[in-house]
Amino acid sequence: DTAVSQTPKYLVTQMGNDKSIKCEQNLGHDTMYWYKQDSKKFLKIMFSYNNKELIINETVPNRFSPKSPDKAHLNLHINSLELGDSAVYFCASSKQGWDSPLHFGNGTRLTVT
Amino acid sequence: KNQVEQSPQSLIILEGKNCTLQCNYTVSPFSNLRWYKQDTGRGPVSLTIMTFSENTKSNGRYTATLDADTKQSSLHITASQLSDSASYICVVSALNAGNMLTFGGGTRLMVKP
Numbered sequence A: 001d002t003a004v005s006q007t008p009k010y011l012v013t014q015m016g017n018d019k020s021i022k023c024e025q026n027l028g029h030d031t032m033y034w035y036k037q038d039s040k041k042f043l044k045i046m047f048s049y050n051n052k053e054l055i056i057n058e059t060v061p062n063r064f065s066p067k068s069p070d071k072a073h074l075n076l077h078i079n080s081l082e083l084g085d086s087a088v089y090f091c092a093s094s095k096q097g098w099d100s101p102l103h104f105g106n107g108t109r110l111t112v113t
Numbered sequence B: 001k002n003q004v005e006q007s008p009q010s011l012i013i014l015e016g017k018n019c020t021l022q023c024n025y026t027v028s029p030f031s032n033l034r035w036y037k038q039d040t041g042r043g044p045v046s047l048t049i050m051t052f053s054e055n056t057k058s059n060g061r062y063t064a065t066l067d068a069d070t071k072q073s074s075l076h077i078t079a080s081q082l083s084d085s086a087s088y089i090c091v092v093s094a095l096n097a098g099n100m101l102t103f104g105g106g107t108r109l110m111v112k113p
Helices: none
Strands: A004-007 A010-013 A017-025 A031-037 A043-050 A053-057 A063-069 A073-078 A087-094 A108-113 B005-008 B010-014 B018-025 B031-039 B045-051 B058-059 B063-065 B073-077 B086-094 B102-103 B108-112
Touching: A004 A087, A010 A017, A017 A031, A017 A087, A017 A108, A031 A073, A043 A063, A043 A073, A043 B102, A073 A087, A108 B045, B010 B018, B018 B031, B018 B086, B018 B108, B031 B063, B031 B073, B045 B058, B063 B086, B073 B086
Parallel strands: A010 A108, B010 B108
Antiparallel strands: A004 A017, A017 A073, A031 A043, A031 A087, A043 A053, A063 A073, A087 A108, B005 B018, B018 B073, B031 B045, B031 B086, B058 B063, B063 B073, B086 B102, B086 B108
């Protein structure tokens, strides 16, 4: 199936740990994104990558770092996890063009204890 | 400041009934507005896109409207089904570098039998 897939679906970890979330898309899209959805369900952009270049970074702490080994992958690394990092993280991709929709993965629920 | 506000925050209706969700925005300059459906535990999926020149667009039982003068959009669901239970998110794109997206907080719809 063509899709955006992210792993793991659930991640429970303790404060101070370092963790990674992986994302892969086989849609052939040029741009990939990471979004954070908080408890109030607002989706906020964290990063986007276009052809392996970071083009958006919305005041995200530098504990968060995106890594894109190729156009089909955009992984999210988080260092020194804090309680406030608990949220659902969504990976997405899109074609270039103003009218192209975002294609989202099914999210990774991160719980920091 | 670009903002998207949705109402109501939540809505419960009986199966078979119609409902209308509202989206007001202050995004400028306006490029397009998209409605997404987010099922529980899943990523959002695009339902429809509205551009400046479009007033109404239908996608099955979903009909979106746009009034660019008052900066309002609505999503009307006809003959609701249990599978319509989801969050509906309004996303507005600005006509600037990178087509910056502004997300609404969503309306959580529950359809009861």
